[in-house]
Amino acid sequence: MKSKSALSVQPGVEAPDVINKKLKNRFQRRKDLEINEYIDGILQQNRSILSQAITLVESTLPAHEEKAQQILEQILSHSGKSLRIGITGVPGVGKSSFIEVLGQHILALGRKLAILAIDPTSQRSGGSILGDKTRMEELSRDKRCFIRPSPAGESLGGVARKTREIIILCEAFGFDTIFVETVGVGQSEVAVHSMVDFFLLLMLAGAGDELQGIKRGIMEMADLIAITKADGDNTSQASAAASEYKSALHLFPPTKSQWIPQVKTCSAIENTGVTEIWQALLDYEYLVKDNGYFSKNRSQQAHYWMHETIRANLLGSFYQKPELQGEMQKMEQLLREEKITSYQAAKLLLQQYQ
Amino acid sequence: MKSKSALSVQPGVEAPDVINKKLKNRFQRRKDLEINEYIDGILQQNRSILSQAITLVESTLPAHEEKAQQILEQILSHSGKSLRIGITGVPGVGKSSFIEVLGQHILALGRKLAILAIDPTSQRSGGSILGDKTRMEELSRDKRCFIRPSPAGESLGGVARKTREIIILCEAFGFDTIFVETVGVGQSEVAVHSMVDFFLLLMLAGAGDELQGIKRGIMEMADLIAITKADGDNTSQASAAASEYKSALHLFPPTKSQWIPQVKTCSAIENTGVTEIWQALLDYEYLVKDNGYFSKNRSQQAHYWMHETIRANLLGSFYQKPELQGEMQKMEQLLREEKITSYQAAKLLLQQYQ
Numbered sequence: 023m024k025s026k027s028a029l030s031v032q033p034g035v036e037a038p039d040v041i042n043k044k045l046k047n048r049f050q051r052r053k054d055l056e057i058n059e060y061i062d063g064i065l066q067q068n069r070s071i072l073s074q075a076i077t078l079v080e081s082t083l084p085a086h087e088e089k090a091q092q093i094l095e096q097i098l099s100h101s102g103k104s105l106r107i108g109i110t111g112v113p114g115v116g117k118s119s120f121i122e123v124l125g126q127h128i129l130a131l132g133r134k135l136a137i138l139a140i141d142p143t144s145q146r147s148g149g150s151i152l153g154d155k156t157r158m159e160e161l162s163r164d165k166r167c168f169i170r171p172s173p174a175g176e177s178l179g180g181v182a183r184k185t186r187e188i189i190i191l192c193e194a195f196g197f198d199t200i201f202v203e204t205v206g207v208g209q210s211e212v213a214v215h216s217m218v219d220f221f222l223l224l225m226l227a228g229a230g231d232e233l234q235g236i237k238r239g240i241m242e243m244a245d246l247i248a249i250t251k252a253d254g255d256n257t258s259q260a261s262a263a264a265s266e267y268k269s270a271l272h273l274f275p276p277t278k279s280q281w282i283p284q285v286k287t288c289s290a291i292e293n294t295g296v297t298e299i300w301q302a303l304l305d306y307e308y309l310v311k312d313n314g315y316f317s318k319n320r321s322q323q324a325h326y327w328m329h330e331t332i333r334a335n336l337l338g339s340f341y342q343k344p345e346l347q348g349e350m351q352k353m354e355q356l357l358r359e360e361k362i363t364s365y366q367a368a369k370l371l372l373q374q375y376q
Numbered sequence: 377m378k379s380k381s382a383l384s385v386q387p388g389v390e391a392p393d394v395i396n397k398k399l400k401n402r403f404q405r406r407k408d409l410e411i412n413e414y415i416d417g418i419l420q421q422n423r424s425i426l427s428q429a430i431t432l433v434e435s436t437l438p439a440h441e442e443k444a445q446q447i448l449e450q451i452l453s454h455s456g457k458s459l460r461i462g463i464t465g466v467p468g469v470g471k472s473s474f475i476e477v478l479g480q481h482i483l484a485l486g487r488k489l490a491i492l493a494i495d496p497t498s499q500r501s502g503g504s505i506l507g508d509k510t511r512m513e514e515l516s517r518d519k520r521c522f523i524r525p526s527p528a529g530e531s532l533g534g535v536a537r538k539t540r541e542i543i544i545l546c547e548a549f550g551f552d553t554i555f556v557e558t559v560g561v562g563q564s565e566v567a568v569h570s571m572v573d574f575f576l577l578l579m580l581a582g583a584g585d586e587l588q589g590i591k592r593g594i595m596e597m598a599d600l601i602a603i604t605k606a607d608g609d610n611t612s613q614a615s616a617a618a619s620e621y622k623s624a625l626h627l628f629p630p631t632k633s634q635w636i637p638q639v640k641t642c643s644a645i646e647n648t649g650v651t652e653i654w655q656a657l658l659d660y661e662y663l664v665k666d667n668g669y670f671s672k673n674r675s676q677q678a679h680y681w682m683h684e685t686i687r688a689n690l691l692g693s694f695y696q697k698p699e700l701q702g703e704m705q706k707m708e709q710l711l712r713e714e715k716i717t718s719y720q721a722a723k724l725l726l727q728q729y730q
Contacts, residue, residue: 094717102714183719190717239593241628270624274595324711324718331722336690357678360456363448363544364678365537368685 060093064195065100069168072195079187080173094187101193102320104136105307108214110204110240111224116250118157119290120224121201125161127296128199134166136197138188140214141172141205142181168197172205179334182213186327189217215243216326219316220306222299223247227256227263242274245283246302252287252295260287279315281306340375349374414447418549419454423522426549433541434527448541455547456674459661462568464558464594465578470604472511473644474578475555479515481650482553488520490551492542494568495526495559496535522551526559533688536567540681543571569597570680573670574660576653577601581610581617596628599637600656606641606649614641633669635660694729703728 055063055074063071079090111117125135137158161167170188175181189200202218204210215221223244241247247267252260267285277283284302288295310316340346353367409417409428417425433444465471479489491512515521524542529535543554556572558564569575577598595601601621606614621639631637638656642649664670694700707721 091717091720095720098714098717187717187719239596242593242596266623266627269620270627273620273624321712324714325708327718328707328711328721328725331719332694332726333687333691335722335726336694337687340686340690353682354679357682358675360452360678363445363452363541364681365541365685366445366449367682368689371682372686372689 057089057092057096061097064097064191067196072168072191073170075191076170076188079191080184090187094190097194098190101190104189104193104198104200105220105303106189106200106202106218107303108202108204108211108218108221109224110211110214110222111250112226115224115226116290117203117224120248120250120288121203122158122161123288123290123293124296124299125158125167125201126164127300129161129164129166131300133199134197135161135199135201136168136170136192136195137161137201137203138170138185138192139172139203139205140181140185140210142175142178142210168192168195177334178209178213179330182210182217183327183331186217211240211243216323216330219310219319220245220303222303224250225263225267226250227252227260245277245279245281245306246299247271247283247285248295248299249285249287251289251291253289253292257287263287279306279310279319280313281309343375346371346374411443411446411450415451418451418545421550426522426545427524429545430524430542433545434538444541448544451548452544455544458543458547458552458554459574459657460543460554460556460572461657462556462558462565462572462575463578464565464568464576465604466580469578469580470644471557471578474602474604474642475557476512476515477642477644477647478650478654479512479521479555480518481654483515483518483520485654487553488551489515489553489555490522490524490546490549491515491555491557492524492539492546493526493557493559494535494539494564496529496532496564522546522549531688531692532563532567533684536564536571537681537685540571565594565597570677570684573664573673574599574657576657578604579617579621580604581606581614599631599633599635599660600653601625601637601639602649602653603639603641605643605645607643607646611641617641633660633664633673634667635663697729700725700728 055071060071060075060078064075075090075093078086078093081087081090109117109121111120121137125137129135158169162169173181173184173188175184185202189202192200200218202214204214221243223241223246225247227249247264249260249264249267264285264287271283271285274283286295286299286302288299307316310319341350349371353362353371356362357364357367409425414425414429414432418429429444429447432440432447435441435444463471463475465474475491479491483489512523516523527535527538527542529538539556543556546554554572556568558568575597577595577600579601581603601618603614603618603621606618618639618641625637625639628637640649640653640656642653661670664673695704703725707716707725710716711718711721
């Protein structure tokens with residue numbers, strides 16, 4: 023069905039200034055969407071409006087932020103109905119290839135997939151988007167899949183907050199599967215873990231240098247460890263690694279979810295292991311929805327992020343106070359020289375803050 | 377050598393009120409020690425004055441706190457020269473028996489040992505002290521060993537701060553080995569880990585229910601895992617457990633100290649394994665003093681606790697504000713009902729705080 027406006031316009035015959043005016047109008051219309059237009063657009067699965075809403079969420083302008091918060095508040099009740107999966111692993115582990123293969127597998131099953139990224143170091147350039155599209159060639163061409171690079175942000179907390187809000191928008195749109203991928207190496211794993219239902223850790227066979235990038239404690243957060251590149255000459259090494267991780271994991275204390283973390287091998291080249299990994303995810307979903315952990319965990323995550331935002335705000339006010347910078351350095355020097363206790367240093371700084 | 381005052385006094389012939397007055401004076405003198413008397417007393421290894429100084433550190437009276445801080449400031453340069461060892465494990469693992477045996481081993485080597493405890497749940501009753509003395513019978517009778525129960529405190533942060541300050545006093549006194557034992561189960565492990573040079577985790581053989589008490593992530597902090605009760609029928613099971621943990625630990629990412637965490641078995645009943653564990657500790661000390669990690673870690677810990685104190689103070693002011701309590705509950709309810717985002721809830725609370 024063509025719309026009225028489309029029928030009333032005959033391209034070809036318009037003068038350039040008319041076209042310019044039209045373009046300008048269209049651009050302005052895009053900028054000036056009303057809150058309910060955003061909401062309706064998202065609920066009606068308009069991808070362009072979803073993208074615009076995400077851009078609004080990512081904006082640091084106070085007016086945009088205000089608008090974004092109103093949209094989120096009204097759309098919140100339509101969100102929450104996806105399976106949120108965190109995927110992490112050091113560079114070189116084959117994360118993009120893995121996501122490419124797993125993504126296609128679940129699209130073929132009829133699911134709708136959104137892929138978001140967390141990278142606190144990203145400065146959000148065009149290159150970042152291009153990078154994502156190049157990394158996952160098939161998925162980026164597939165219209166059932168929505169790929170969005172990491173929002174820019176100065177702090178991990180800011181990036182994480184925006185990613186959480188983008189999840190809400192994507193869920194309201196109808197995506198039933200959300201991948202949250204860590205792009206940066208390091209602290210973002212904990213943030214991702216606190217916003218997903220399932221945490222998938224990709225590892226390479228061989229416990230050598232490739233482990234350097236994984237911080238201690240990350241392994242214990244994993245619901246599933248997938249040993250990648252289990253193909254060709256590497257197959258038996260990958261299987262051996264999987265056995266080792268399996269016996270290691272069973273020594274860990276039980277998880278709160280009552281889920282027993284799994285170890286699988288997979289190959290993006292030979293397209294193996296992905297079916298089993300997806301099945302484990304569904305098993306997990308079944309277990310935690312049945313035992314109540316799924317919703318309990320989501321609720322705890324919401325509380326966690328409220329307190330985390332408060333924490334970041336209160337500490338931010340303190341640490342960003344220009345008057346304290348010099349004093350802070352002085353205290354750190356005294357601490358290094360062991361001329362003052364930690365408590366005394368803190369007390370002196372707090373006295374100057376109040 | 378008798379002192380003059382001792383010669384001028386003839387007990388037996390004094391009237392009761394004179395004795396009472398003397399006792400009262402002595403008590404007052406103890407209460408009213410000058411700062412330099414505390415310092416001299418500690419440096420001259422007067423155990424009674426050390427105990428009084430610790431009581432001062434533990435006091436919550438502002439005047440006592442002020443005095444304690446002055447003592448700490450002046451004594452700080454005499455501290456730092458011990459090996460600080462954190463010892464943790466779930467109830468039932470045999471922690472007291474282990475400490476009893478390891479303690480006697482190192483006293484026999486000529487070292488001076490102070491045993492402190494962290495227990496954020498302790499309300500500091502006489503029973504607590506009695507408990508410690510009963511738990512470690514031999515050590516509590518040994519004059520080369522100093523045992524002090526956990527300071528009372530409402531928060532883990534408060535207890536941890538006092539324990540850190542008591543470490544300073546004990547080191548200035550001349551104790552060259554400090555055990556910091558976790559008594560409570562749960563969060564105190566992280567606090568202990570942040571104030572010691574070496575973190576020793578006691579585990580039972582068999583990865584069943586006894587693991588319940590250990591939080592995930594604790595195992596990766598361990599510099600040494602000791603499988604306890606490796607005696608009698610349990611010996612082979614303990615050895616098997618040790619092998620399993622060994623292969624599990626080598627899958628973990630490398631430690632910042634470059635130390636490869638060890639797994640040992642031991643028995644308090646048969647007095648086995650303790651020599652090897654102590655040797656591992658000395659090996660560790662040699663390694664980290666040689667590679668610079670020892671002092672680097674201590675400096676980082678001092679910084680950590682400064683920032684931790686600031687954090688606790690800023691958050692404490694927020695969360696203890698009576699006006700916010702009702703609003704906080706309202707926000708938590710809205711979060712549970714998914715009617716508000718975490719960020720919105722935090723923002724509303726912060727607005728009311730400022």
